[in-house]
Structure formats: C-alpha cells, structure tokens
Amino acid sequence: MFHRIRRRRAAEPSELERHSHEAYMRVAGQTPPEVERMRVAQQPAEPAQMADDFLPPELRVPSHDQLDGRMMPWPWPIVLDGEVVACAGCGAYRDWLILSTRDQIWLRCRAGHQQHEARLDTAWYNRHAGPADAHHETFEDCLRHLGH
Known part of the structure; x- marks a missing residue:
C-alpha cells in the first residue's frame, strides 16, 4: 500500500x-x-589605456623549451639504490655538476668526466634544483660561473 x-x-x-x-x-x-x-x-566613462605589462627583454627569463639544458652544483655524494655513485673515470664521489638536458641527467665530476645517470630523471632534478641565478650563452661560460 x-x-x-x-x-x-x-x-x-x-x-x-x-x-x-x-x-x-x-x-x-x-x-x-x-x-x-x-x-x-x-563602468568608467572612458576606457583605460592598455599598458604594456611585459618586462623589458633584458629582464625576461627564458622558458624551459628555449634552454638547451640546466645545471646545478651538487657538493654531496649521490646515493642511488643503496650505493654511492662514483665517477667512472677518476672515482670521485662528491662535488658533482648535475646537468639536465633533453630529459636526461648527466653527472660531471670536478676533473671533467661526464656520465649519464639513468636512475635519475628530470622530475628528480626539478625537485632538487633551486631557482636559476644566471643564464649563459655557452656551456663553458656556465662551467666558469659554477667554478668548474
């Protein structure tokens, strides 16, 4: 019912x-x-003039797709999967430059040896990198800036 x-x-x-x-x-x-x-x-009586809110070219920061790569100093040892990463050329295990380019991570020791590190990725780099303090035209200029 x-x-x-x-x-x-x-x-x-x-x-x-x-x-x-x-x-x-x-x-x-x-x-x-x-x-x-x-x-x-x-409503304003007269429309406001449009102001150019873009920064001057010398103050603009390039976007990620305009850069060939990024790098940062890493003074500490890198431990991956429970082992300390060492340079294949000289055996150094600290004071690295970490390079991020084309979705790959490369490690560069103080002696100038470079090795690809497949266990690190761009997401790891982005989590650990601070803000960029300078932009350089060449790789050598960046190395000089970072003291290598």
Whole structure:
C-alpha cells in the first residue's frame, strides 16, 4: 500500500514544489535594480589605456623549451639504490655538476668526466634544483660561473 503512495508522489510534484517552480520561473531572467545601478556606477566613462605589462627583454627569463639544458652544483655524494655513485673515470664521489638536458641527467665530476645517470630523471632534478641565478650563452661560460 505504501509503495503505491510513494509511486504516486514521485510521479506528480507536490503543491509546494509547483508553487516554488512557478515563483522561480517568474524571477528567473530578472536582475535586481540595485545590481543594474551598481554596474552603471562601476563602468568608467572612458576606457583605460592598455599598458604594456611585459618586462623589458633584458629582464625576461627564458622558458624551459628555449634552454638547451640546466645545471646545478651538487657538493654531496649521490646515493642511488643503496650505493654511492662514483665517477667512472677518476672515482670521485662528491662535488658533482648535475646537468639536465633533453630529459636526461648527466653527472660531471670536478676533473671533467661526464656520465649519464639513468636512475635519475628530470622530475628528480626539478625537485632538487633551486631557482636559476644566471643564464649563459655557452656551456663553458656556465662551467666558469659554477667554478668548474
């Protein structure tokens, strides 16, 4: 018996629902007059001139796709999978330059040996790198800047 009442109530809206819907439909497309007055008051009489908000070219920072790579000093030993990474050429295990280029990570020791480190990725580099303090035209300029 109750299921018949529930079905009937679900099929037809109640009196209160009908009145609410009708009231909503009467005011649906209307805007209160206070809002219209506020819109008119806020509109400037004359459009403001557009200002060039771009930085001058000498202060702009290049985006990642405009750079050939990034590098940072890493004075500490690098431990991956429980072992200390050592240079394949001289055996150095600290004072690295970490280079990130073309989605690869390269390690460079103080002696100038470079080796690809496949266990590190660009996400690791981004987590550990600080903000760039300079941009250089050549790789050698960057090495000089970092003291290598």
